[in-house]
Amino acid sequence: MESKAVDQKKILYAVIALLVIIIVVFAFLNRGDENLQEGQILVKTGDNVIGVLTVADLQKLPAAQKKMVIQSTSGMTKHEFTGAPLLDALNSIDPGLSQKCTRIITRGIDNYTSGVNMSEVLRPNNVFIVYADHGEPLKTKTGGEGAMRIIIYQDEFGQRFTNFLTSLELQ
Structure with a gap:
């Protein structure tokens, strides 16, 4: 009986060690360089970082006002976003970027990651980087001002919207 209990403890310790190793590996893979x-x-x-965008940079571009109702698990929320088309933001860095890639991976400070196809970005009135809602600056994860967010106007559920946007990886 004692031998069986010892074997079960060894198995339990082995499973715990395996889980710790898996967590360490995933933490390493998800770290940002x-x-x-x-x-x-x-x-x-x-x-390669080819450019940096700030709210001030976006405010220099033609502003777009977008009224949206976003359906989510927490219910429906009404928004009146201010921002710039993602295509205009990319063109401000390099006018040829939209021809050099087919997909953009968006990442927030909270490591939420999503993707947008370039065909969606090229579609008029569709993908925006917004920096205000109802005229107020978007709040950062820590509650300050200056956050940015990707919205996809023709995505009514908002599942691919990236809050606290910090990175656009062109592929």
């Missing part, structure tokens, strides 16, 4: 911080968006191709 760059210094992501709210208030700026790193625009990258692979490991």
Whole structure:
């Protein structure tokens, strides 16, 4: 009987050790090499940062006002976003970027990651980087001002919206 209990403890310790190793591996894989911080968006191709966007940079572009009702698990919320088309933001860095990639991976400071196809970005009145809602600056994860967010106007559920946006990886 004691031998069986000892074997069960060994199995339990082995499972715990395996889980710890898995957690360490995933933490290593999900770590960011760059210094992501709210208030700026790193625009990258692979490991190369090709530009940085701030709210001030976006405010220099033609402003877009977008009224939306977003359906989510917490219910429906009404928004009146202010921002700039993602295509205009990319063109402010390099007018040829939209021709050089087919997909953009968006990442927030909270490591939420989503993807947008370039065909969606090229569609008029669709993908925006917003920085205000109802005329008020978007709040950062820590409650300050200066956050940015990706919205996809033709995505009524908002599942791919990236809050606290800090990185755009062009693929």
